[in-house]
Amino acid sequence: MTRGFPLARPGMRIGLLGGSFDPAHEGHVHITETARRRFCLDRVWWLVSPGNPLKAHGPAPLAERMATARRLLDDPAVIVTDVEMRLGTRLTADTIAALTRHYPGVRFVWLMGSDNLCQFHLWDRWREIAAMVPIGVLARPGTRIPARNAVAAQILRRWRLPQDQAGSLARRRPPAWVLINLPMKSHSSSAIRAARSGVAEGARR
Ligand SMILES: Nc1ncnc2c1ncn2[C@@H]1O[C@H](COP(=O)(O)OP(=O)(O)OP(=O)(O)O)[C@@H](O)[C@H]1O
Numbered sequence: 001m002t003r004g005f006p007l008a009r010p011g012m013r014i015g016l017l018g019g020s021f022d023p024a025h026e027g028h029v030h031i032t033e034t035a036r037r038r039f040c041l042d043r044v045w046w047l048v049s050p051g052n053p054l055k056a057h058g059p060a061p062l063a064e065r066m067a068t069a070r071r072l073l074d075d076p077a078v079i080v081t082d083v084e085m086r087l088g089t090r091l092t093a094d095t096i097a098a099l100t101r102h103y104p105g106v107r108f109v110w111l112m113g114s115d116n117l118c119q120f121h122l123w124d125r126w127r128e129i130a131a132m133v134p135i136g137v138l139a140r141p142g143t144r145i146p147a148r149n150a151v152a153a154q155i156l157r158r159w160r161l162p163q164d165q166a167g168s169l170a171r172r173r174p175p176a177w178v179l180i181n182l183p184m185k186s187h188s189s190s191a192i193r194a195a196r197s198g199v200a201e202g203a204r205r
C-alpha cells in the first residue's frame with residue numbers, strides 16, 4: 001500500500017465524503033453517522049479536498065483543515081485523509097477512477113449532501129461518476145425538495161432506489177443512488193467562516 005494512503009481490504013464498503021471541510025462541523029459528522037448506518041458502510045473516508053474545482057477562492061491550508069476535522073471525530077471507522085492531494089487529483093471523476101485502481105475489490109460509495117446533487121450536472125464528467133460508483137445523497141436544509149427535481153436527479157431517475165433499499169446501495173452495480181431523508185442539521189462551513197470574520201471585524205473596531 002502506498003505511504004499515507006488509508007488502509008482497506010477487498011470487499012470493504014467505504015463511503016467517500018469529499019469536501020473542503022473549511023472547517024469541518026457537526027453537519028458533516030451527522031451525515032457521516034447516518035450514511036454509515038443506512039448504507040451499511042464499514043468505513044467513511046473524509047476526502048479533504050485540495051480545493052473545490054467550482055469555487056473561485058482557495059480554502060484554508062489542507063493541514064489545518066485536516067487537524068480540525070480529526071479533532072471533531074470520535075469514531076475509528078471515519079478516516080480523515082488527504083489522499084486526493086497524494087493522488088494529485090482534484091476532479092471527483094479522476095479521484096474515483098484512481099481510488100478504484102488503487103483499491104481493487106473495495107466497494108466505494110460516493111456521499112454528498114442534497115445541495116451538491118442540485119449542481120451535480122455541472123461537475124466534470126458527472127455521468128462517468130454515476131457510472132463508476134453508487135451515490136448516497138443526504139438531505140440538507142433548503143435543498144431536500146429541489147434535489148429531487150435537480151437536472152442530474154431527473155436524468156438518473158430510473159436508477160434511484162427507494163430509501164428502504166439503502167442498505168444494499170454499496171452492493172449495487174452503478175448507476176444506483178438513494179436520497180436519504182434524515183433529521184437535518186443546518187450547520188455550514190460558510191456560516192462558520194462568516195461568523196468568525198464578523199467576530200474578527202468586531203474586535204478590530
Ligand atoms: N449540514 C449538512 N447537511 C447535509 N450535508 C452537508 C451538511 N454540511 C455539509 N454537507 C455535505 O458535506 C459535503 C462536504 O461539505 P463542505 O465541506 O463543502 O461543507 P459546507 O458546509 O457545504 O461548506 P460551504 O458552506 O463552504 O459550502 C458536501 O457534500 C455537502 O453537501
Ligand SMILES: O=C(O)c1ccc[n+]([C@@H]2O[C@H](COP(=O)([O-])O)[C@@H](O)[C@H]2O)c1
Pocket residue numbers: 017018019020021047049051052053054055090091092093116122123124
Ligand atoms: O469534479 C468536479 O467537477 C467537482 C465539482 C464540485 C465539487 N466537487 C467535489 O465535491 C466535494 C464537495 O465539494 P465542496 O467544496 O462543496 O466541499 C469535493 O470532494 C469536491 O472536490 C467536484
